[in-house]
Amino acid sequence: MARRNKRRLRLFPKQGYIMLLIGILLGFMIFLAVSAITSTGGGGGAGQEGLPSSITFDFMCTSEKQAWIEEVTPRFEQWFFERFNITVNVELDVRGSHDTVNQILWGAQPTAWSPASSLWIPYLNDEWLRAGGAQEIATDSTPLVLSPLVIAGWASFFEENNVTGFQDLYQLAMDGIDYKYGHPDPLLSNGGVMAEVLEFADALDKTPDQFVIDDFTDESARDFVRTIESKAVNYEKSTGFFG
Template sequence: MSIKRRKKNKIGVYLFIFIIAFGIGIPVGLFMGSSETADVSITMIYSSEKRAWIESIVTGFVNWYSENNGGETISVNFRPMGSRSMCISTITGEINPILLSPASSIWLHFLNNRWFDIFREDIINLSDNTENAKLIYSPFVIGTWDDFNESVSGIFTFDDLNNIATQAFDLHWSHTDPQLSNSGFMAVAMQVASYFKKNTSEIVLDDLLNESLRIWMRELESEAEFYGKSTGFLAQRAMDQFLHVFMVYENLIININNGIAVSDPKAIAIYPEDGTLLADHPFTILKGDWTLKEYNAAKQFLKYIEKNSTIAESFQYGFRPYNPNILTNSTYNATFNSFFNSDYGLVREISVPIYDPYIEKTVFDYLPDLWLTCKA
């Protein structure tokens, strides 16, 4: 394939544009209704790769809330942000949402543990099903273009990427910053698991100190063009075919294909043969000084997104249902099948191993440090 930007000395210009776009996306987000005139207002911070789905259901929720609450009005302020960033910003008080939805449940545990260390109490009641919801998920994939994949005789594992990176070929690839984003964290964890042929839950601290691993990772990471703050915004950069390879969630492959010309090479998802991690996109209500009306409004938002019709709305944006029973409905199944196929660069059934999302606490803390020693 033809990469539109070949010179790495222009990275600064594109990175500047990327950061500006990201910075605008965070404070602006999606507002609906006036918080000054509405009867109640709620704020949610969510991982950016869900943006298209979240924005598609907001109007329905606002109307549904009014219909089910005697005509009361609600204003919503929903903003995308990287998973690690939202947790850290919550701890520092930079943001104060009532609802939080990172890309993976591991960040809810991260937030709860760090919050407890500082304030000696939990900020999330993870045992209360009325305050938590898991509805959709997306496997983490190696994204690339069909013509590029064919030109390198197929990418199947991180070893294949490493082989490409160490050849004379000038590989352009990227993943997000693991210090800020769940997908960057997953990319590093999966590289380590792939190198040692382990499950991610089996990684130990000594593995991260292994010099052979670090040499192997430096060979690949040295080809990275930049490290984005959020996966959704990284996918936006992939749309101009500036990258050969991009580490993203499966759902973003659909978004990319929907955002490029039909005549362009097609984006495809590579499900690493060694295994992949799943982003389970939890929604949770944080503890705080909320009014009863705000708390009830947040719970009603969870109730609304738990509706099968709302979950089915996510299929067109590349999300899989956490509860597969929804696909017994012929209409929802047909919708699902219309997107999870080779036309959109995906497969319907995931055949590769699924890694255990549990990562030992010390390993969890030091994985970003491993990346810092190996990054471009």
């Protein structure tokens, strides 16, 4: 009974915050779509010379955005048709951040790309150049939101063991206290990469912007990360697919 009275962790932002994100997304999508149309020869709607009667907007994004993007997409498509007399079809390709990078490197050409973190932009550019690209592929981007990475779990377990960070999870593992740990696959997802980055940060008592290459070969830090990861029971493709 006492557990029911505990304050629950809020995993979703308030409605007003969601509407703010929706507004930003709509503005971003409208700008790209209008730019694509006007670059073909003028404006004013279908039927005019050089303008198509329909366009397809390929949007590659990550899974944590999927639900609310799908919710507003029909309204955007209707608004666009009423405003420009052009049918626009938004095609979502939902993946983990690392997977989106791989798809682009393998030839995918989305109209817009939205990874879960800006850290993937220099990574994509570097891999693109390594693969023989003549110049960086992602050169114009705008960060829309700042979002936290959190450790979530049963309140009773966290309170009993005073879990406030990765140092506590490491100590529990060293003390032989059993628990199950999970995060998205770092080979596919931003959430998985960021979880392991922050594990290293806790091990080294640094912030990620202070990292140097040698930090990731530091044996004590690697042992810290290995100990926590030994408790992992699940690696999903992306945050939105987890659970």
